Amino acid sequence: MLQVNNLFVAYGQSEVLHGLGFTAAQGEILAVMGRNGMGKSTLFKALIGILPARQGSVRLGGTELVGRASHERVHSGLAYVPQGRGIFSMLSVLDNIRTGLKNARDTIPEEIFALFPVLFDMRNRKGGNLSGGQQQQLAIARALAGNPSVLLLDEPTEGIQPSIIKDLARALREIRSMRNLTIVVSEQVLSFALEVADRLLVIEKGNFVEEVARADADAAKLSAYLSV
Amino acid sequence: MEGVGVGEFGSILLMQGFNGLSVFSVLVLMALGLAIIFGQMGVINMAHGEFLTIGAYTTFVLSHLTTTYLPSAQPYYFLVAIIVAFVLGGLVGYAVEYLLIRHLYKRPLDSLLATWGLSLVMQQMFRSTFGAKEVSATLPDWLLGSWQPSGTVDIPLNGLFVMVITLLLTCLVALFMYRSRSGLRMRATTQNRVMAGAVGINTAQVDRMTFALGCGIAGVAGAAFTTIGSTGPTSGSLYIVDAFLTVVFGGAQSLLGTLASAFSIAQANSTLEFFITGSSAKVITLLAIIVILMIRPQGLFSSKVRK
Numbered sequence: 272m273l274q275v276n277n278l279f280v281a282y283g284q285s286e287v288l289h290g291l292g293f294t295a296a297q298g299e300i301l302a303v304m305g306r307n308g309m310g311k312s313t314l315f316k317a318l319i320g321i322l323p324a325r326q327g328s329v330r331l332g333g334t335e336l337v338g339r340a341s342h343e344r345v346h347s348g349l350a351y352v353p354q355g356r357g358i359f360s361m362l363s364v365l366d367n368i369r370t371g372l373k374n375a376r377d378t379i380p381e382e383i384f385a386l387f388p389v390l391f392d393m394r395n396r397k398g399g400n401l402s403g404g405q406q407q408q409l410a411i412a413r414a415l416a417g418n419p420s421v422l423l424l425d426e427p428t429e430g431i432q433p434s435i436i437k438d439l440a441r442a443l444r445e446i447r448s449m450r451n452l453t454i455v456v457s458e459q460v461l462s463f464a465l466e467v468a469d470r471l472l473v474i475e476k477g478n479f480v481e482e483v484a485r486a487d488a489d490a491a492k493l494s495a496y497l498s499v
Numbered sequence: 500m501e502g503v504g505v506g507e508f509g510s511i512l513l514m515q516g517f518n519g520l521s522v523f524s525v526l527v528l529m530a531l532g533l534a535i536i537f538g539q540m541g542v543i544n545m546a547h548g549e550f551l552t553i554g555a556y557t558t559f560v561l562s563h564l565t566t567t568y569l570p571s572a573q574p575y576y577f578l579v580a581i582i583v584a585f586v587l588g589g590l591v592g593y594a595v596e597y598l599l600i601r602h603l604y605k606r607p608l609d610s611l612l613a614t615w616g617l618s619l620v621m622q623q624m625f626r627s628t629f630g631a632k633e634v635s636a637t638l639p640d641w642l643l644g645s646w647q648p649s650g651t652v653d654i655p656l657n658g659l660f661v662m663v664i665t666l667l668l669t670c671l672v673a674l675f676m677y678r679s680r681s682g683l684r685m686r687a688t689t690q691n692r693v694m695a696g697a698v699g700i701n702t703a704q705v706d707r708m709t710f711a712l713g714c715g716i717a718g719v720a721g722a723a724f725t726t727i728g729s730t731g732p733t734s735g736s737l738y739i740v741d742a743f744l745t746v747v748f749g750g751a752q753s754l755l756g757t758l759a760s761a762f763s764i765a766q767a768n769s770t771l772e773f774f775i776t777g778s779s780a781k782v783i784t785l786l787a788i789i790v791i792l793m794i795r796p797q798g799l800f801s802s803k804v805r806k
Contacts, residue, residue: 319697345699357694359687361752370687371698375680417699 272297272453273421278327280310280317287313289477290327295421295453300443302468303457306497310477311457312354315425318455319351320344331421346373350419354426354457356410360399364390367398367409371416382449383412386442404435408442415446422446424456428463436460440467461494510651515773521658521727523765524665527758528723529738530745531672532716534757537746539689540709542600543611546618547742548735550714552625553591554584554721555636555730559629562636562725574639581664581722588718589711596710601703618736625732633731642726657726664723668716673754675712685709689752748788750798759799764788 273295280288287310295301305311316322318329320341329336336344345351350371359367368379368390384391387408393401398409407427414422424443428436440463447454458464464471471488473481473496481496483489529551536544558580565576599617603610638657645655676682688695688705696702721735728734741764749760764784771780792798 321693321697340701340703341693341696342699342701345697351697353694353697357691357697359690359694361690362683362686366683366686369680369683370695370700372680373699413698 272299272332273455274328274330275318276328276330278314278317278329279325280313280322281325282313282322286325287477288317291474291478292327293472293479293482295455297420297453298447298451299470300447300454300456300468302464302471303455303474304459304461304464304471304493304497305457305474306459306499309474311474312425313477314474315351315353315423315455315457318344318423319349345417345419348420350414350417350422352407352410352414352422352424352427354429356403356406358398358401358406358409358413360397362398363395364398364401364409365394368412368416371413373417377416379416380418383415386415386445386449387412404431404439407431407435407439411442411446415450418450419452421453421455424454426457426459428458428460436463437466439463443467459497461490461497465490507651510649513652514654515769517654517658519766519769520662522769523762524658524662525724525727525738526741526745526761526765527665527669528661528720529717529742530749530757530761531668532713532720533742534746534749534754535672535716536710536713537743538752538757539685540604540706541607542604542710543607543614543743544600544710544713545611545615545739546595546621547614547713547717548737548739549618549621549625550588550592550717551721551724551735551738552621552730552732553588554718555725555734556625556629556634556721557584557587557718558722558725559634559636559730562638566637573637574641577639577642577722577726580636581719584718584722585715586718588721589715592714592717593707593711595714596707600710601706604706622732622736629732631732633729633734635729636725638726660726661723664719668719669754669758672716676754681705681708744785744788748792748798750800753798753800756798756800763799 276292277290278288278292279286279290303311303314313322317324320336320339324337327337331348334347336347359370368383372379389405390409390412393405398406401409427439431439443454444467446452456467465485465488468485470482470484471493472479473493475496533544533547536542536547561576561580561583565572595617599613600610603613642657642660645653646659647653676686684700684705687700688702692702745761745764746757748764749756767784767787768780771783
């Protein structure tokens, strides 16, 4: 489904991603684990096209995405939930979700409110007046509105209370079984990653150093990668 | 005698109030396009007045053409002129955004200078084409004269017409901004350009459409202005300061704020004008705006949201 090969990304002269690659199959949930500054967010920004790739390829169902603008990548099936959620704080909840719809005549799919009932209750509030967890749900709802085939989530648990993190893991697995889409999620919280992902990748200094299926995951070894 | 006195006073009050409303319409017409371009895109377009002039000259040319070639259509040409002014203003705006503005989004001060230069170029082009002398469109008969609901009240029809145009245009813009998908894309892009791209909005296209729309509205404003004044190469630039004042005072990004600000500036000005001279009225209004902006730098209306 999503194939990333030999991806190099740099900020000016300093190279952050050194030719990494991975594939994610349809219906798979893949977690990218790593400490701060190891290149998780850089990888996600390069995938959605906010940062240019210096070299390498990102293919989605056979379409090459490198060199395309963000909105074109979204239209070929990618969806992105950034770290810090990036909702439009001055727009209402409904309008926020509507920005994710691809065509002017599309309406918001009902299952979105089934997944996140709190968004329906808050539908006329401004996005900026929601709590952190609600904003995270809103950002995911907005990404799902366009019916993507691959959902990219950059640190969805950051700044969210533990009880909501559990709900979030459940919601992500539900979305996957409902839509059969691929989810790539970056994480520092190991318990969340182990609960949600089918496969885990560990990123360190701009390269993947470990790949393991959840069944074989050794929590002690993985947390050694994450400890500071 | 007593009754007549009261009646006359009422008439004066009514006519003065109407006068204030006319100034209000003019301010709104000027500020509406600017509120979209400056408020939504943050571009300080010093050439905005020249787009107004484009609309005014378009009306003049169309009026000239109809009286020469098709005198029978004379009563209706004005409605066509409004649409043509919108399209022409929009097209020129689209081209200006594509050729000039989009290269300067990250350099706001340079865009100020560049658009100022553009305004000088456009003024000279008007002067070379139409001459330095002011021209006037021939107004259709139904715009001349006045409406007299009673013996002492006299309301000019062209003023009423400008008010109606203002009302219609404001409603259309509000509908577009808050009810259409394109308006939503515009508002999303304003708030977070990078994120708007990452949810699938073609932000470069949104910018071009926003700029073209603002310029098109300026064109309509120009067409409306021909009913209350004559047109010269620098007509539009006279209004640019007032227009910016209205937008900033109202609070950028707020359509309602622009309306409220235009209303309060216009009414303050015309009420004060009745008691003191025109220029002192202007001075007092400006001073009041400065004081209010010092207390509320974000303008009259700004959306409340947790930061």
